[in-house]
Amino acid sequence: MKPTMRQSYEHVMAPGLTAASSRHLARYLIWGLTALVMAVAPLIFSSGFAITLLSQMGIMIIFALSYNMLLGQSGMLSFGHAVYSGMGAFIAVHVLNQVGAGALWFPVSLLPLVGGLGGAFFGILFGYVTTRKAGTTFAMITLGIGEMVFASSLMFPDFFGGEGGISTNRVVGNAVLGITYGPGRQVYYLIALWCLLSMVAMYAWTQTPLGRIANAVRDNAERAEFVGYNTQRVRYLVVILSAFFAGISGGLSVINFEIVSAENVGAVHSGSVLLATFIGGGGFFFGPVIGAVVFVLFAVALSSLTQAWLLYLGLFFVLMVMFVPGGVSSLLMKQVPLLARRKLGRMLPSYAVALGAGVVLLAALILTVELTYKLQIDSDNGTGMTLVGFAFDAASFRPWAVAVALWLAGALAWRAAVARVHQAWDAVQAEMAGGGV
Numbered sequence: 001m002k003p004t005m006r007q008s009y010e011h012v013m014a015p016g017l018t019a020a021s022s023r024h025l026a027r028y029l030i031w032g033l034t035a036l037v038m039a040v041a042p043l044i045f046s047s048g049f050a051i052t053l054l055s056q057m058g059i060m061i062i063f064a065l066s067y068n069m070l071l072g073q074s075g076m077l078s079f080g081h082a083v084y085s086g087m088g089a090f091i092a093v094h095v096l097n098q099v100g101a102g103a104l105w106f107p108v109s110l111l112p113l114v115g116g117l118g119g120a121f122f123g124i125l126f127g128y129v130t131t132r133k134a135g136t137t138f139a140m141i142t143l144g145i146g147e148m149v150f151a152s153s154l155m156f157p158d159f160f161g162g163e164g165g166i167s168t169n170r171v172v173g174n175a176v177l178g179i180t181y182g183p184g185r186q187v188y189y190l191i192a193l194w195c196l197l198s199m200v201a202m203y204a205w206t207q208t209p210l211g212r213i214a215n216a217v218r219d220n221a222e223r224a225e226f227v228g229y230n231t232q233r234v235r236y237l238v239v240i241l242s243a244f245f246a247g248i249s250g251g252l253s254v255i256n257f258e259i260v261s262a263e264n265v266g267a268v269h270s271g272s273v274l275l276a277t278f279i280g281g282g283g284f285f286f287g288p289v290i291g292a293v294v295f296v297l298f299a300v301a302l303s304s305l306t307q308a309w310l311l312y313l314g315l316f317f318v319l320m321v322m323f324v325p326g327g328v329s330s331l332l333m334k335q336v337p338l339l340a341r342r343k344l345g346r347m348l349p350s351y352a353v354a355l356g357a358g359v360v361l362l363a364a365l366i367l368t369v370e371l372t373y374k375l376q377i378d379s380d381n382g383t384g385m386t387l388v389g390f391a392f393d394a395a396s397f398r399p400w401a402v403a404v405a406l407w408l409a410g411a412l413a414w415r416a417a418v419a420r421v422h423q424a425w426d427a428v429q430a431e432m433a434g435g436g437v
Helices: 005-013 021-044 048-070 084-099 107-132 135-153 185-207 209-219 222-224 230-259 268-281 287-304 309-321 327-334 337-338 344-376 398-435
Strands: 384-387 390-393
Touching: 021 048, 021 185, 048 084, 048 185, 048 230, 048 268, 048 287, 084 107, 084 135, 084 185, 084 230, 107 135, 107 230, 107 287, 135 268, 185 209, 185 230, 209 222, 209 230, 209 384, 222 230, 268 309, 268 327, 268 384, 309 344, 327 337, 337 344, 337 398, 344 384, 344 398, 390 398
Parallel strands: none
Antiparallel strands: 384 390
């Protein structure tokens, strides 16, 4: 008897190993590897700056994943998601100050839960209004609520602290097992623990009936209503859950930064999570994780190197939207079939050529931007500058000639590299379609 496709697949994998068990094994390996990376990262990157960078990545990962519950999972574009993380942070900072004053006992380790409950409360309050409509109307209502809350943060200084915000001290109470949350590494491990728990919880949610129904509402709300689901109620529940996890990120930011201000509920903060999610890609669960890491690298690491980091971030985002609308995760997932069929090695030389051409274009862009910035913005301090160890005069002819040469060489190399990648890709796809090994 001819074996079925499933039987053949199970035979190829391993004796006694079913498709379901292999998926579970892969899932456990991925989560185990994630936990391992979080545990050893501060041991490898042990400087104070690196610990701060890792902590902000952990907070941003939770924030971006909570936003993707709306955007990627449910199809709701929100322009005011910072309201939930920010309001959760304000409630958490007030609780922490009460703990510091001795008026309340509460462990600092559970403060993110307070932020989560605060975010969920405002999700219940605002979500009822925003989810009455869908699509563009929903997006505009969230924008209006975000601006309303931001304006309120300056109108009610007793709660929001005015323009200066509310500061706090995370080192309160008696130390437990020597943990005071004074050192940055202790704060990082707390953030990493909450980040891992939140990631697992949000992934588990995608496998629940509510998560599946949210996907149905995203794909075809009219059909979901036709089979008996209340789409407004589904959107409302998703907003509340998303606000809860956003509030957790706000509570963690209180512990990390020890200050909360109007910026936490502002449009810039909402825009940052939107950028991070789009960069990583909302079509896959791990997309916002990648986007959060990339965004923090831009906002923290790159901003410490150049004042033109916003320009680089904007250009990167525009290029992603134009040429890779599915985000970085979509590029990675396109390689999975090649890896499964052992064809990825055929593409690596072409990818390497494209990477080299991209590096040349990137060098041309950086040199041009930094030269322009020096002459237009920072010329009062002289025109001499240093870039990657090379010192030169920005007003002289030589650096501009180098920039032009890099642009020309990079453009020609990129054009040839793209053609080579397309040719190799088409050949591999034809082999795979024809059943070639």
